[in-house]
Amino acid sequence: MQEQIKIGSVTLNFKHYSGVDLYSDGAIENDLLEIVKNHTKDEYQKIIEERASWPILYHLSDQRANIVEWIPMSKDAKVLEVGSGCGAITGMLSSKAGQVVSCDLSRRRSEINATRNKDCDNVTIHVGNFRDIEPDLDKDFDFIFLIGVFEYGQGYIGTENPYEKFLLMLKRHLKKDGRIVIAIENRLGLKYFAGCTEDHLGTYFSGIEGYTADSVAKTFTRGGLINIFKRCRINDYHFYYPYPDYKLMTLLHSDSYLPKFGELQDNVRNFDRDRLVLFNEKHAYEDLVKDGLYPEFANSFEVIIGPGFDTIYSKYSNDRVDEFKIRTDIAIGRNGRKVIKKFPLTEAAREHVYSIRDAYAGLREKYHGGDLEINDCQIDENEGCAIFSFVNGVPLASVLDECIDKDDMEGFNALIAEYVKRIRHNEDYPVSDYDLIFSNIMVNGPIWTIIDYEWTYGKCIPVKEQVWRALYCYRLEDRKREKFDPKPIYKKLGLSEKEMKVLLEEEYAFQKYVTGNRKSMVEIWKDIGRKIIVPKELAMNPEAARAADCIQIYLDEGEGYSEDDSIFPEEQYDEKNTVTLTIDVPSSCKMLRVDPAFSPCLVTILDATWNGKSVEDGTADISVEPGNGEWLSDDSFVFNTDDPSIEFDLSSNRLSVKENNVLVLKLLTTLVPKNAADAVVASVKANDEGNKEKVSIIRKIGRKLKNKRKERREEDYDYEDLDDYIDEE
Template sequence: MQENVKIGNVTLNFKHYSGVDLYSDGAIENDLLEIVKKYKKEEYQKVIEERANWPILYHLSEQRSNIVEWIPMDKNAKVLEVGSGCGAITGMLSKKAGEVIACDLSRRRSEINATRNQECDNVTIHVGNFRDIEPDLPRDFDYIFLIGVFEYGQGYIGTDNPYEKFLRMLQRHLKKGGRIVIAIENRLGLKYFAGCAEDHLGSYFTGIEGYSPDSVAKTFTRNGLINIFKKCGMNEYHFYYPYPDYKLMTLLHSDDYLPKFGELQDNVRNFDRDRLVLFNEKRAYEDLSKDGLYPEFANSFEVILGPGFDTIYSKYSNDRVSEFKIRTDIAIDKAGRKVIKKFPLTEEAREHVFGIRDAYLGLVEKYRGGDLEINDCQINEQEGCAIFSLLMAYRWLHSLISVLIEMTWRHLKLF
């Protein structure tokens, strides 16, 4: 077999490929390969709607990449993606970084990845078991991503204490100041108590009750992960909480910005298999959050091992037309203040986001000399976003009530 093969601009490296795909979703992968050969990325949503099945949604939805899109990354960053699969994350990493080296067990999945991302000229995919590929990898990565991969540590490493050994292997390839990013289900995610089957094994309460020694995958609680990190000497970690989970994330919370009352509304849907509905998850989350327990029962974790980020919250609006697809962040600025940042998710949305500044200036002029204070809006060209001060709700509500009282008073004076 030829060691290096090109699909478009992407290089596939088969040096460590055994000739057998060690992981497969079955015949659906043949369908996926035909789809990515036939359709452009902009047409994937139409295919998802027509096919109406979980594997197509899972592999082709643009929401899959939300889990890494929010992460600020230098355009020259060097990235390793372990377990790149069919490429749902790879394309976004290529867009954000200078170089992406990906690894995956499966030739077929890697061909799907390369085909859908064939315009990316900074991606190399190594096909084979990570244990075999690892010695050949560079040792100066800025980021190492394990998105839905760490739970398979036993299969990747296959020794005693595989998860600790997995992390230690990765640490050897991280430059000083670099970051490892792990996205994984929470073993005690509320949805598993409420009637969703365990994602990897398909049985109810499996993770809650504890995995058998021969389980193909194993997820962890928050403390379970922290214990693994500390055993590996990794004492700098930052937990984020993707909602409804990391696979199709629309909200991202952190320990510095946890969900507010009534915010978590999207609980019942479960695309991959039938589920039970044993109780009202929204109400349960509200009560748990009131007692500060949301981090223990969030459905998924995204952990940054290494230096943290200024972002403490993100909300995605992928369900809009292209002209209005945006991401809204709450971040801590250099002065320690909380600010709101709005980023366009498409080129078409740039006009909308940058136009907010013009709307702000128009409102300032319209209400100049009045009692209504307009929240400031600045454009950060370097980050490509609009920035606002974060105003607490009571200030906004006080202003609204004042305006309503004034309007009512004027109306009454007419009579």
Template sequence: MTETIGKVTLNLDKYPGEDYYCDGSVEDEILEIVKKYSTVEYDRIIAERKSWPILYHLSALRENIVDFLPIKKTDKVLEVGSGCGAITGALSRKAGSVTCVDLSKKRSLINAYRHSESENVTIHIGNFTDVEPDLPADYDYICLIGVFEYGQAYIGGSTPYEDFLKILQKHLAPGGRIVIAIENKYGLKYFAGCKEDHLGDWFSGIENYPNGGVVRTFSRKKLEKIFDACGVGERSFYYPYPDYKFMTTVYSDAYLPGRGELSNNLRNFDRDRMLLFDEKSAFDGIVEEGLFSVFSNSYLAVIGKPLDLKYVRYSNDRAESFRIRTEILRDDRGNRIVRKYPLTKEAEAHVRHMMEAYEKLKGRYAGSRLDVNVCHPGEEDGIPYAEFEFVSGRPLSELMDECLDRQDIEGFHSLFAEYLERVGFGEEVPVADFDLIFANILVDGDHWTLIDYEWTFDCVIDTKALAFRAIYCYVLENERRNALELDRILDRLDITENEARQYREQEREFQKYVTGQKLSMGEIRNLLGGEIYKPTEWIGRFRQSEGELRVQIYEDKGQGFSEENSYFPENVYVAEKEAEFTVKFDGNVHYLRLDPAMCSCICKIRELSMNGQPVPLQDKKVFTTNGKILKSEEGADHPSVIFATEDPNMTIRADVLNRQAENTLSVKMEIVQIPQAMAKDMMGVEKKGAAAWVFGQR
């Protein structure tokens, strides 16, 4: 049985009649959105709804993971686990035909409605094992994006992942490719405090899934073992960053990240996370040690002929007019080249502008010590691109970082001075690259090359304005760079406080110009409310509170209380906020003073007894305090006491109780630190409540 939605065909021959999994009402909400709104409105809806599922299923950035694949219009594509169609649209635009398989009818309806104009899409609804026998054996690409980890649920048995892959291989055309996007079980983000993507708990993948379940992610080594068991020959691995879900960059073994590149790590859209360490710094060390393939957050494994691409970067978190893709690949002669493609029709003018910018900047810097990377125009399938030479060298920002690391401040300023001299050449010419940041200059000995001049404008821009922005961006990228003496830099540039304020405002306006009305992914993360917890701060606060919540005991043997006759009992706390201890004292002690903390606090007395007899807390001749005793439903022996002072205390007169030669005071209480202002408010409310009770006020 088939249905059609627009130009999309839905095949229900293997549909069991009900959906066995569903995300609940949010899927109804998404279905309503795709029925009512066009794709160009999704960004606005994502910002308005502030919902992780809506972002995850409808963001155009989800397509990045397959957009760069060299799929041709003659190719047949099989997408297993197509869900709500996050990548189906990209596959449809590239391929001759796309066959989708998904168990959920609701999700398949969402897919069909959002791509209703795609006449080359057929969606099979049903369990993969039921649909698979009817599928042909000539697919050029088989895509499993966030699906392979569910092999146990799809296939079952003792070797589900091997069996899953063997089944897929039967449907691959000669020379075809299987593309698998999956989280790395040992991705750095999990060590740094992100929750496991599927189970939503901390460290479950790292701990080898101790609680079981059907979902499994893998290391690269384990994936290769699975491939070997299936007789896979050619295979290659690529590294989506920050991960495959909202990928902005793809690295390969032929082009790995450099130091300082992996700085976009706070991507916890769906869940709270901890921040156990600085991931950027950790990645820098991992890159230097050659371990990136071990700790990459995600993998894109390609079974079949390796891709020609070595590197891809997406800049589509922008306004439509500026969305581009940057690739590093090899030309027909085997030489590395760099290409920039427009991702929208509107962005074609932006790409053509790069070629114009090259000619103008080449003219400005002719005869200088700053080279401008050569740019050539090109066209592919009617789409223009800008082609650049692949330049060797190290980013100027990396050289500056090394100076800071070895505390060579003069070396840093020497590089900065050279930057000013080189980029300031021809300052009076009405053309300038506004984005002349340190990372956009490659240094090879005495050879400095400007490699990216996307944001070139036909106007004069003061060198000090360009340099201020370069420093501003450099410091913002990494907190460790705050060690720079910024006053010295501002003095060198002769920038006043008012000018600095104007430059910062200019930067904000530039970012608005680039992004248009589209929110950045960082802004969206803030909207969704994923908290970032820093345990190092917790520990600091705990240690501080631990010191402030120390219990101190004073003994008065007739001379009054003094620090000399006081001590701190050990091992007071049996649990967080729960104190339980005993105080031993002899028969010469007249008064015993108990200070529950060294800060304002509230104490709930569970037990206060001397030699086995409760201390009569309501008898002011026996028990006094500088706090406020609150009435308790548990009786007079178990009140709470509020202290709005940094020297809270309770005094017990021992000589009028059953004092003996050797005595024991037993104490059990809950102690909670509270701000002093809050404690005063609580004491005021208690007094007001008493007055209302007496005078009948409401």
């Protein structure tokens, strides 16, 4: 074997490679190698969306690099990356530093890394065990990165006290004032209490319970990491808290800037495995935040060992088209005060960030003499960012929430009236902030300040349209906010149903404009299709905990389906196995899903109306599909799963949508044994493939269903008869 080869501009060093890959994700790595060989990085997102696979998402998503992108680094920095894997982080480090030395156990992974980053002429990858590579490494690195690696210390070092020895070994290779960066899961992360499996072992509660002696990896609590640092005589360290976790981070908090009440809403994202949902994580986090306990229960840590940074908070908005990808930081300025900085994450986004200064000038002119302050904005050409003052106060959205929590609708309406009055100042001036939502206004006593005006345009947007969008976004962020009825406000503003439908279409168009055709992480999570099991399905076994004919309803208001917000309707099946569901549907809902049972079943939609108009005859333009079943006839489906679902697509432009809508469904559902349902599904599929012998089965079953309907459902299907019926055919 050659000791050193090149793939593009990247050097691979095999001096310490044993000839055997000691760590592998299996056959998926062959797929990854083919992808990076045959596709550019710009094409990865499309592949992620098409494949709907966790390993593909994990290894190829550009959001993986968020965990290091925010870290300030000089262009001549010398970086060591331990455990570089398939290169999700390597490329970002290469773009920020002068020299990157990476190490990994696996030749195949290193080939993937080198191939995807083949244009990086400052990267060398050493393949082999770190213990063997370490003596050959330089001793003057500015940064050493362990992203998802420190937990494998036992495997890397293989001695007593491996984690301490690992750190001490690394310290030998740092220059003075150098930094070690560790990203790792929190053993007591809230998601593990709430029902996620341990990331490395795939088992429930194994980290919380302290692991077993033979665990392949071991994560730590905050205190556990601090104890390791102390045993290594490391006293200069700084904790950051990536959210939802370090793998696909969108928010980064610190001890100097912890999350605010209600901020942590992106919790049910089990891309890798099925999970339980034992409680509402958002609500649990709210209480932990209120009591100052978030650092102990954050899902992940990012620890900087060595001198700290000025940055105390980062928010990523890089699930957008390149022209709008930005990062927002809160940092400590030279005078010791907090400042806000917005950085373009692509060259294409630079114009967008720099244009915020023009937006500031326009809005300042518009609201001059009024009761709205505009947070000041300056452009720093050296840093390449827009800089704003940090405004103290409480977001208007939080003030409104307090009114809802206290059931003070009079106070709520007074605040809305005050909002309308303040934004109405000089309303004919041809500059408007499209995103003048409640969370972008900071309230400090009588002073209201617009703190974020990224989406400002040189035109007039009618006040009533700004109010509509502010209320729409406010209600969309938290279902508890649906407690208040906005219709009186809309009526007072003179907004008609037709106008609101147009505004809703404009909102969808705006979101597409910002994100392009890129799927959100929620949509990708939905496509990957991991199961979430709610508490009612627990006890000794799922069947014992929930009746098989229980109904569950999900509303997708742009963020995918959520167990937290699903509905178990009061309506139940009658003795004839029919049920009439009356479902309230907000205008923001684009998809609706009904799970008619928790068992294999046959389902017929006897009737369906939308705001009193028939779905069956096409008067209401709604598309209906069996999510995981097969059609039997124009109105009947068969499901051979314990999680049957029927999806209603409400996104048609021809569908008349009001602010509040009502979908009424009448269903006939017959539970059937799994083997019977399997046989019917197999017959349907065979029919689709042109198997004429099986056509008669489906037709007869279809006739049987229709006959049952004609008999007014006076008797139920007999499970054994259906089995015998299929066997005879």
